[in-house]
Amino acid sequence: MSKQELGVLEVTGAVIGQDAACCPGLATAPLDDERAAELAKVFKALGDPVRLRLLSMIASREGGEVCVCEMTPAFDLSQPTISHHLKLLRQAGLIDCERRGTWVYYWALPGVLDRLAAFLTTARTAEGTQA
Amino acid sequence: MSKQELGVLEVTGAVIGQDAACCPGLATAPLDDERAAELAKVFKALGDPVRLRLLSMIASREGGEVCVCEMTPAFDLSQPTISHHLKLLRQAGLIDCERRGTWVYYWALPGVLDRLAAFLTTARTAEGTQA
Numbered sequence: 001m002s003k004q005e006l007g008v009l010e011v012t013g014a015v016i017g018q019d020a021a022c023c024p025g026l027a028t029a030p031l032d033d034e035r036a037a038e039l040a041k042v043f044k045a046l047g048d049p050v051r052l053r054l055l056s057m058i059a060s061r062e063g064g065e066v067c068v069c070e071m072t073p074a075f076d077l078s079q080p081t082i083s084h085h086l087k088l089l090r091q092a093g094l095i096d097c098e099r100r101g102t103w104v105y106y107w108a109l110p111g112v113l114d115r116l117a118a119f120l121t122t123a124r125t126a127e128g129t130q131a
Numbered sequence: 132m133s134k135q136e137l138g139v140l141e142v143t144g145a146v147i148g149q150d151a152a153c154c155p156g157l158a159t160a161p162l163d164d165e166r167a168a169e170l171a172k173v174f175k176a177l178g179d180p181v182r183l184r185l186l187s188m189i190a191s192r193e194g195g196e197v198c199v200c201e202m203t204p205a206f207d208l209s210q211p212t213i214s215h216h217l218k219l220l221r222q223a224g225l226i227d228c229e230r231r232g233t234w235v236y237y238w239a240l241p242g243v244l245d246r247l248a249a250f251l252t253t254a255r256t257a258e259g260t261q262a
Binding site: 024026027028029030031033036037039040041043044045046047048049050051052053055056057059060074108110113114116117118119120121122 | 248
């Protein structure tokens with residue numbers, strides 16, 4: 001991956017993260033078109049079992065990094081398929097990566113995950129009201 | 132909608148909610164196949180701008196209920212399309228509804244949203260470590 005590509009991904013992640021942090025939660029006010037489109041992209045990235053498992057494998061790793069060489073054996077899928085899913089997670093700003101020698105290493109961007117979590121948390125339940 | 136159909140939806144919501152509550156967060160341990168599939172369904176339901184806007188309109192409503200008759204005018208979409216999106220949100224356990232006379236009224240199920248939020252919250256960021 002080029003430094004330029006990494007830069008673009010970092011910007012994407014930052015924009016999504018910042019947006020989720022700056023704005024009201026799902027249950028606070030109706031979403032506008034633009035923000036709904038941005039958030040839907042991230043949720044769509046999470047809306048696949050393989051991507052959720054990959055993200056969870058990366059985010060739960062002690063030390064914070066997982067080599068792509070460890071991921072392929074854990075799935076009954078080809079390397080290109082795994083790489084495609086990882087690319088979608090990166091484009092959503094949920095993970096980032098770096099090539100070192102033969103392998104690419106991935107790590108989670110917990111800031112984006114936590115901002116998504118804050119967006120989903122409903123004030124209603126926090127106040128103890130039952131739906 | 133029949134009472135039987137409502138019952139099925141309630142069970143679906145309860146299962147997803149319970150599952151998200153009982154199990155480790157995304158960053159705690161790698162997800163297993165079954166749980167990844169269940170959670171992916173909910174995130175997929177959130178992975179569409181129209182559904183996010185509908186859910187946000189419902190979840191942010193003072194009083195907790197929105198008539199379907201109020202939702203259609205807010206979108207440049209047909210009533211059947213809106214109904215389809217609402218059905219997917221119901222099937223994911225995110226909202227529920229009841230017909231009263233001519234109209235169907237929708238409300239959010241904040242428990243499922245909060246459990247999803249808890250699932251996404253990373254221990255790493257809570258501990259103050261920066262990605």
